[in-house]
Structure formats: structure tokens, C-alpha cells
Amino acid sequence: MTREEKANVIQDLTTQLGDSSTIYLADISGLDAVxxxxxxxxxxxxxxxxxxxxxxxxxxxxEASDREFGELPEVLKGNTSLMFSEVGNAPAKLIKNFRKKSDRPLLKGAFVEEAVYIGDENLDALVSIKSKEEMIGEIIGLLQSPAKNVISGLKSGGGKLAGILKTLSEK
Structure with a gap:
């Protein structure tokens, strides 16, 4: 590979690293072609x-990227595969499901929304990360819940309150 080709590859990788919010480093060595x-x-x-x-x-x-990858460059030993995704936990789920059939891929590290995870022992934590859409849905549900409770309380309590006032006015 010539210096120009290497410079082009580095430039492309820098662009991909800057554009992706979720980056996983995995070791897929030892897997056969199939x-x-x-x-x-x-x-x-x-x-x-x-x-x-x-x-x-x-x-x-x-190094060329404007992001801070922490300790991720230190895990770059042996074979390394990059996984780019828009959903933070999708590669972790894929790795976990794929390892039911095989002992690889091994998680070397991950960069998810500015957080750095090092080592295969973090796979379960990465699987449990909720996506942005899931978090927004939960927050909206939590915000709607008290309003619904107040409205239903007023509707049901309105009939009770009118009945109590009517009884009191009759006495």
C-alpha cells in the first residue's frame, strides 16, 4: 500500500469515526469463511x-479525529473489525446473539455516544443500553401519566363531589 493509499484510508476512517455515534471494535479472528x-x-x-x-x-x-476515544487505541492489537451503527445497543445484541453459535466475535471496546467501554465483560451492559427513541418514548409516557391520573380523578371525583354536595344541600 502506498503512502497516498494509506492517507486516503486514514481520511476515510477519520470521516467515518466522526460521522458515527456508535463504534464497536471486535475481534473476529478464527472465524471460517462461512x-x-x-x-x-x-x-x-x-x-x-x-x-x-x-x-x-x-x-x-x-488521532486525527476531533473525538476523544480514551483508552480505545490501546486495545488495537491483533485482528480488529469495526462495527458502525446508528443504534447504541444494536452491535452488542448482534454479538451476543451470534455468540450463541460461535465463540467469536469478542468485544474489544466500544464508543457509544461519547462513552468508552473497554473489554468483553461490558457486553451485557452495552446490550441493556436503551436507544434514543426508547428513552424518548419512556419520558413521554412518564410525562403523560400524571396528567391522565389527574383527569381521570377529576372525572370520577366530579360525580362523587356532585353527589356529596347534593346530599349536603338536601339536609
Whole structure:
């Protein structure tokens, strides 16, 4: 690979790192061709972009990026695959489901909405992260709940209150 090609790859990776809010680093070494194809198909169906990159080029792209990746450059050893997604927990769910059939991919690290996770032991925590849409839905539900309770209380209490006032006025 020439210097120009390397510079182009670094520039492309820097752009992808800047555009994505969710980046996972995984180790898929040891997977045979069929299993790797199955993983790529599963990624495509889940709207996750999977790319195998050279560690040195990725490290340089992380340096060139305006984001702070914390300890992620330190895990760039061995084979590294990048997973880009718009949903924070989608790659984690895919890895967890895929590992039911195989012992790989292993999670090296993740960058999710400015938070950095290092190591495979964080996979369960990443699976439980809620997406932005799920959080907005929960917040709206919580905000609507008290208003609904007040309205239903006024409706049901209105009849009771009128009955009490009528009884009191008759006495």
C-alpha cells in the first residue's frame, strides 16, 4: 500500500469515526469463511456496517479525529473489525446473539455516544443500553401519566363531589 493509499484510508476512517455515534471494535479472528459471511449478513440485516481495518491506520484515524476515544487505541492489537451503527445497543445484541453459535466475535471496546467501554465483560451492559427513541418514548409516557391520573380523578371525583354536595344541600 502506498503512502497516498494509506492517507486516503486514514481520511476515510477519520470521516467515518466522526460521522458515527456508535463504534464497536471486535475481534473476529478464527472465524471460517462461512461463519464470517453469516456475520456480515447479520450485520447487513441489522443495519450495521462491518469493516476490517489495520490497527495502525485506525489508530492514526482516531488521532486525527476531533473525538476523544480514551483508552480505545490501546486495545488495537491483533485482528480488529469495526462495527458502525446508528443504534447504541444494536452491535452488542448482534454479538451476543451470534455468540450463541460461535465463540467469536469478542468485544474489544466500544464508543457509544461519547462513552468508552473497554473489554468483553461490558457486553451485557452495552446490550441493556436503551436507544434514543426508547428513552424518548419512556419520558413521554412518564410525562403523560400524571396528567391522565389527574383527569381521570377529576372525572370520577366530579360525580362523587356532585353527589356529596347534593346530599349536603338536601339536609
Amino acid at each position: 461463519t464470517t459471511s453469516d456475520l456480515r449478513r447479520a450485520c447487513f440485516k441489522a443495519d450495521i456496517r462491518l469493516a476490517v481495518v489495520k490497527n495502525t491506520l485506525l489508530a492514526k484515524a482516531m
